[in-house]
Amino acid sequence: MTINTYATIRDSVTNIERKELTQPFTNYNVLVFDKNLKNNSYASIINTNLSRFEDEYYANVTGTELSLFNKKKTYQVFAKGALSQIWDNVPNPELGFYSHLNFSKTSGQFRFSLNNRIESDTYNPNDMGFQRRNNEISSRLRFSYNIFKPFWRLLSMYNNISFGYSQLYKPKVYTSSFISLNSFMRFKNQYSWGFYLGLDPYETHDYFEPRVDGRFYIEPISQRLYTWMSTDDRKKLMLDIELGLSFPNSYNQISYEINLEPSWRPDDGLLVCCETNFENSINDIGYVDNTEMADTIYFGRRNRVDIENTIETRYIFNENMSLNLKLRHYWSTVKYNQYYTLNMDGTLTDENEFRGTDDINFNYFTIDLGFRWIFAPGSELSLVWKNSIFTYTDEIVENYFNNLQKTLDSPQTNSISLRILYYIDYLYFKKKS
Template identity: 75%
Template sequence: MKKYYLLPLIVLFCYTNLWAQDSIKKINAIRINTPPKIDAVLDDDCWKNVPPAKDFTQLRPNNGKRASYPTEVKIVYDDKAIYIAAMLYDNHSDSIMKQYTPRDGYGSSDMFGLFIDPFNNGINTFGFLVTPVNVQVDVKGQENGPEDTNWDAVWKSKTQIVDNGWIVEYKIPYSALRFPKKNIQKWGLNIIRTIERFREKSTWSFIDLTKQGWITQQGELNGIENISPPLRLSFTPYVSAYVENNEESSSWTNFYRGGLDLKYGINESYTLDMMLVPDFGQIQSDDVELNLSPFEVFYDEKRQFFTEGTELFERADIFYSRRIGRTPNNFWEMEDELGENEEITKNPSVTQLINATKVSGRSPKGLAVGFLNGMTLNTYATIKNTETNIERKEITQPFTNYNVLVFDKNLKNNSYASIINTNLSRFEDKYYANVTGTELSLYNKKKTYQLFAKGAVSQIWDNSSKPELGFYSQFVFSKSSGQFRFSVRNRIENDKFNPNDMGFLRNNNEINSSANFSYNIYKPFWRLLSMYNHLSIGYSQLYKQKKYTDSYISFNSNMTFKNHFSWGFYIGLAPYEFHDYFEARVDGRLYIEPASQRVYTWASTDYRKKLALNIELGTKLPNNYDSKGFTIELEPRYRPNDRLLFTISTEFDNNISDIGYVDMTDDEETIYFGRRDRISIENTINSRYIFNENMSANLRLRHYWSTVKYNKFYTLNTDGTLSDENDYNEANDINFNYFTIDLSFRWIFAPGSELSLVWKNSIFSDSDEIVDSYLDNLQKTLDSPQTNSISLRVLYYLDYMYFKGISKRN
């Protein structure tokens, strides 16, 4: 067996480069004595005689062709900052698209951006972008992952539209960057420009879409010498005030909070981020849905501390940040703790996070270190005796400590090797969960092939001397560049692997094998601008019992026409029965679902228009149980002017004669399934108005309604088939509603400083009486008890170097 495992490695490392590396584009920055005034006028003496970066090449739609209009960019620097001046020529400046968006928002707008890689290692880059109306977007790009728009820096920009195009001027202080401490700097650089009315994106250093990676195709910025990394130290204190009422009481309560976010640059590579007494009361409401599956629902992280600069912690897929400050472990068990004449008067749905600390960064030699710690207080439910009015407290989760530690080493050809550990401790319960994972990515010299591997081992101590040990492994070999690409994948999870104290895994005990093939066309042909095609096949079985579970084959295609209309479709086939070992909720019990077929299609109109539309249609074809369904989703977008945007999304999902778990007897011998008609309707309204680049208002209203009507019941046989059940007659119909409003006003009144006013409203209702009319159901929902929260928060950014400069001047 060893020789077969070594074969991919032999192929990978014996692959040689057949031709020389493409030439790297370079530009020099010029040192100045007097900094320019950031006003987008460009009449300062420092801009004279500076050689510009020019000759941009299209990234899209005509990858490799010259940009439609010239762009010239000049770069100068002094001991405190680098300065950028850009002239973006346009023969029709009155047609420049300039939609206003909130900070860090992409819209239907032209854009200019600078991406700086101070260590010039092709791994991470800092992006500073602006629109013609000076809306700032700052991102942290990574070669092996998505852009992080949650990263925020404090920098200065100004823009101006003129007769022959538009002008950009920047000041990026060195405190916004991390760079090595050496006399002569050599930074990676790329510059990007978007002309939205052409849907054209061009770059200074050409990015070939047929090649793997985009940061590694950057140019070089030279000429910066004798600068020192400044002390990166900032404080962002906040104070917030809340007025709330909930469904349990008609009276309003008010309270105040205060805390601090501290950022400290330990050295040029690593940064400490500490949050004391955090406040997450203003984050957007989750899109809660009715869950009838045996698995937990995954919700995206929205707390900025856990989204900014956390790409390192994603290694090996064992960390899910929403576990920190989660719903208490015993939250749902409090009903069982009630005695006679007792009721629950208070039961917090989240644990109180008292502080969180994060250290992250990468050294000049390519070693990245990440450390994250969070602590939550004891959480209690309050139970009251209705006769004596005596209250008692029951702990729902004791003090809990969360730790994550990761090391990541950059290797040749943008390869890397990582090791990560997560550790949870609940000392009072004597409960400890430890998971250690590793991830490895190896590319050949031309980055045309990749070997990717990851795995983890989990250990849980729960009042026992022996830990419960589990593991998973995954191997992928792929062709990662060119028009034709492929990958083969194998993943194994044993039946004991459990990372869910600090990670997220729906189920374990499985072996999955799959192969994926894609053929993409990046350049215009016929009536198309681009086309992407993808074919997948897969096979799964249980790890422990080595029994078949399911197989599939799917094909999808996406294409964009030259009029910027996009269309795509998906065909998915499960040619054989699905052997489901989880739906029954009893270990070892099987439910056999017949073979199925699904077809989807979608379309999107041109977003440059004031009115655009996204549409999706899908169907599940009838199977042997006559289960079928269809879904329709419509999302019109209307932009009356450059400041106002409306987006309305309506999704209708109808599953007819769906088969699923209902109930079981106490001894778990008899398991009941039901045939049900399930209809879900989700309506979401988003509206935003942008007053200027620093002030915006946003409204998000969502109503989710799901009904489940049971028509027939069955008992599950030991062979996975179903038998008619005539004696079971429990009421299991469901009428589920979740309604939320998020209304916010945000004002960036100073660099890095913000005032926010937020109103949040939520209504939840759940019954076994189905309402047939949508309007009647909506009215009944609005009449249900609701929770309201109105909050005002002010945070102020304090930079040490700024106050040091004032002190020196004084």
């Protein structure tokens, strides 16, 4: 439960202050039932509920999950579903649903899986969960062939090929399809290497990027290639490297990505990880703006650069106590080159009269320091300090360190949270009585 939260608002002219209710008293509830079944199967039910009595807003999501294996554990049927209900100061709730069905062969060198996911256009679990978007139906078929016994210079090898098809839930129209090939190899010296090849064989009809119901943007056929390598993770010094390349077949688009993650583990208690991710998207196409009546939608061709640096340190005092420190800086710049109008058939037309939008220089810097203590079986205490800095301007700073210094000089937000979770064993009290 959270009590009423107020913000103090000051008039910059009269200097008069007033308090504004930003979030009324809110009650959160989570209820879970779980049952283990034979053959390593299980069934569960979960219900989440949020209630804000002040503005008569109530959100309830009920979900269930079922996993069934045959006696030899060679095949699995997995089913998952949920129903969302939202009352927003209305007598009747808005209903939405989600379903996920999967059938797979789970043993042997040759395996396969077939799954289908449906999210209705009104399904919304975001009051106590997270969903990027709804209104989607997706199906996937995957075949894999794995080698578990050592041969040649390899300890093991995993390979799979996947086929996917997606459409909107409402209306039932095509959105995208893909074919992918994935391979992972672990060598006898404990190094590993893998690659991914992806192809969108048909144009993608993106109904979400235009931000207007019923409108879509046609993305061209595209190809993707990723490869990665990891050193022996038993050593004190480790290194992960990932390289990626994507090239859609229009507007001279190309995107490449480099990820480096060295790690140092001098003993069982201390681990230090550093990660750098650099992604450069040249001639990226995306939404910019639309007119007030949404009859004209503007797109832009831009160069986008994303840089993310993370340093994480973890120290384990003993089996019950640990300390974790994480510093993260995310920097994204967007520079526009050309503007277009979106046609009704999903194509683009050059736009020369649109005044355009400002370039973007976005920064997000965070520090998280957390202490965790397991003081009883299933029970823990966690103390967390968070520091965050957020900046958003239209002035692109070319030098990374100058940009970082400007970010650190910006206003900061600090918070401290304490959480105590205590596990109550019903059987313990029953035995006592």
